[in-house]
Amino acid sequence: MIPVPSNRLLWCIAALVPAAALAGPLPELWPFCVLGLAGVALAAGGDLLLTLRAGALPTVTGEPVSRLTKDRPAKLPLVLSYEVGAPQQVRLGLALPAVFQSKVPEQLVALPAGGRRVLVHWECTAERRGRYTPGPICLEALSRLGFWLLRKQQPLAGELRVYPNLFSERKQLAALFLNRGLAGVQLRRTIGRGREFERLREYQPGDSFDEVHWKGTAKRGRPVTKIFQVERTQEIYVVIDASRLSARPVTMDGRTVTTLERQITATLVLLLAAGRQGDRFGLVAHDARVRTFVRAGSGATHYGACREAVHALEPSETTPDFAELFALLRTRLQRRSLLVFLTDLSDPVLAEEFVKHIPVLSRQHLVLVNQVRAPGAEPLFSRPVASEGEMVERLAGHFQWREAHEIGRLLRPHGVTSALLEHERLAAEMVGQYLRVKGGGLL
Numbered sequence: 001m002i003p004v005p006s007n008r009l010l011w012c013i014a015a016l017v018p019a020a021a022l023a024g025p026l027p028e029l030w031p032f033c034v035l036g037l038a039g040v041a042l043a044a045g046g047d048l049l050l051t052l053r054a055g056a057l058p059t060v061t062g063e064p065v066s067r068l069t070k071d072r073p074a075k076l077p078l079v080l081s082y083e084v085g086a087p088q089q090v091r092l093g094l095a096l097p098a099v100f101q102s103k104v105p106e107q108l109v110a111l112p113a114g115g116r117r118v119l120v121h122w123e124c125t126a127e128r129r130g131r132y133t134p135g136p137i138c139l140e141a142l143s144r145l146g147f148w149l150l151r152k153q154q155p156l157a158g159e160l161r162v163y164p165n166l167f168s169e170r171k172q173l174a175a176l177f178l179n180r181g182l183a184g185v186q187l188r189r190t191i192g193r194g195r196e197f198e199r200l201r202e203y204q205p206g207d208s209f210d211e212v213h214w215k216g217t218a219k220r221g222r223p224v225t226k227i228f229q230v231e232r233t234q235e236i237y238v239v240i241d242a243s244r245l246s247a248r249p250v251t252m253d254g255r256t257v258t259t260l261e262r263q264i265t266a267t268l269v270l271l272l273a274a275g276r277q278g279d280r281f282g283l284v285a286h287d288a289r290v291r292t293f294v295r296a297g298s299g300a301t302h303y304g305a306c307r308e309a310v311h312a313l314e315p316s317e318t319t320p321d322f323a324e325l326f327a328l329l330r331t332r333l334q335r336r337s338l339l340v341f342l343t344d345l346s347d348p349v350l351a352e353e354f355v356k357h358i359p360v361l362s363r364q365h366l367v368l369v370n371q372v373r374a375p376g377a378e379p380l381f382s383r384p385v386a387s388e389g390e391m392v393e394r395l396a397g398h399f400q401w402r403e404a405h406e407i408g409r410l411l412r413p414h415g416v417t418s419a420l421l422e423h424e425r426l427a428a429e430m431v432g433q434y435l436r437v438k439g440g441g442l443l
Contacts, residue, residue, distance in 0.1 A: 058111065060079070062158040069164075071165050089109065092107045093138040236296070239325075242314070244316065263372070268310075377420070
């Protein structure tokens with residue numbers, strides 16, 4: 001705790017300056033000047049001594065982990081613990097990371113005489129997701145007589161976790177995410193014969209030969225048919241490419257963000273939709289190696305674990321290793337699953353590697369590959385051309401669009417579906433893909 005002269009003490013000292021100036025030509029004023037200066041010194045010293053003996057400034061503690069949503073106002077709880085005799089009011093100042101915006105730089109907090117703890121909420125808004133550490137907190141209070149300002153700075157332990165903002169996706173997915181407990185979501189009926197064995201029954205005319213259980217037929221001496229049921233619970237994995245490819249900027253609501261930002265938001269929306277449909281969901285994040293692997297599960301707790309795993313994910317500077325990634329997924333994922341890849345295959349070398357090694361997964365799993373369309377990547381004559389300069393830009397975008405469709409053509413023989421999606425509708429398109437797979441019984 002550091003004492004600093006207040007304005008009152010400075011004004012008292014300043015008031016003695018004219019008397020000291022007059023004491024030069026009028027020596028008879030020197031005793032009064034000295035007495036005034038001594039009085040001010042005794043009052044200030046006594047004030048400081050009484051204040052220091054009465055009680056120290058409060059101690060501030062925060063939550064061990066504070067959870068916020070990007071671009072949504074939040075209130076950080078701060079608890080002020082103090083002793084009897086502490087100042088009646090304190091001024092607080094909290095240093096937050098640069099990505100946080102606060103309406104008020106400081107707060108004046110009253111400390112009740114009979115209390116020991118006071119709860120204060122610090123309003124702020126985070127403009128970027130991630131994991132942050134709050135800066136020190138500063139306290140200031142007046143002494144008993146107001147001659148001193150007592151200041152104190154202490155570190156504030158805790159962690160600030162900022163999660164992606166999913167509220168902006170509600171307009172596109174209003175049928176899925178209603179305010180009244182998601183009441184608009186219904187389990188979709190799954191068509192198809194199914195893959196899970198249910199029971200055996202007697203052969204009936206019209207049964208296919210591939211449904212005959214030959215061992216059971218030989219044992220019973222009459223034809224026996226296998227009956228399958230459609231799987232109600234399926235596994236969905238989203239594979240996020242967090243390599244250098246995901247650092248490409250895109251514009252969203254007038255603000256520039258990375259492609260990875262949009263991928264993470266869309267991933268969390270898709271996992272939420274899968275959970276509402278009764279499926280098990282998990283995710284994978286990779287660059288040159290697998291950085292995050294969350295095995296498929298269900299429930300709100302598991303969704304929270306998935307959100308924790310990617311909320312602080314940032315693009316790396318490495319190149320993805322698809323061969324190692326596919327081999328690891330082939331080893332860990334034994335059950336047939338839907339794998340939704342979010343990546344960028346605009347690099348011809350990486351696209352060739354992806355096409356070369358994807359059969360390792362597509363033989364067992366259903367694979368969807370989604371890329372975020374780069375600005376200007378569209379057919380050349382999809383809209384009128386205004387000038388020659390625009391023709392050159394449109395031609396470059398046409399080549400990008402054609403390369404993306406060429407990759408889709410190469411993946412199609414392996415049973416892999418590729419799509420080029422708009423980043424504004426990435427979440428809605430991914431949920432639509434998932435519901436079509438779910439309703440068609442493709443898994």
